[in-house]
Amino acid sequence: MRTGQARQINELSREQALELLGTVSLGRVVFTRNALPAIRPVNHIVDGEAIIIRSHLGAAIVSHSDGPRGAVVAYEADNLDPDAHLGWSVIVTGTAHIIREPAAIARYERLLRPWVAREMDYVISIHADMITGIELIPET
């Protein structure tokens, strides 16, 4: 932090956190790959209690060995001023599964804009099982 401005920290409720997540389009999906951690910046939309992302790494994020319940992943998004560090950060832990229904895929593909232009081959839904978030606002 480069400024001396006094800030106040508030914990966000689940509803507030999901609402803030829906106001940005970029986040980071965190997953396990060969027992090691992995992270990719992706874009997202929020649909109810689910975070929908596209990735060319779908098969790595959700592998067959995860079974029908899906893979446990984390998702992080924030909107923080890089200098004053005012803003918010939300971390979701949840289960991810690949969306297979063509109509749902088509609908989500229209809504999602990849950050880096490359072929995106999977639409993934992350059900938000646990959400933590904080906001940092100027102290009044």
Added chain:
Amino acid sequence: MPYHADPPVRLHREASRAESLRLLRDADLGRIVFISRAVPAIRLVSHIVRDDHIVIGTGYDPEIASVLRRPGLTQVIYQADLIAPDTRLGWSITATGRAGLIEDEGELDRFRPLLRGWTGQDLDLFVQIRPELVTGVVVGARS
């Protein structure tokens, strides 16, 4: 159907290790990613880059403490980015490496004045990451 990102005024390129570490030096906030009890975890933390090592500071965090205090060095990822929310131009770097808690008092005295908690909290844990693989992506406007 081939899918294209934003209109083709954007150009993305890979950043070298040296450029990625330089970008990281210019930032002071990033994310440490680790596996805790088979579940992937991510935390926002403050960082500095010293001698090509990344040093992060965080308030007391039982998961970080238990994962990184284990004997041997644990594989983690450190990620930082600076992306304009409106144009989505910017950069993202990812460093993979082994990490361990800094417990040597002399080292702690050296790093404590250099790092400040991003939420303003006191820093209790300091972690050193030795980056092995460092990759970066820069998204700029096409000139």
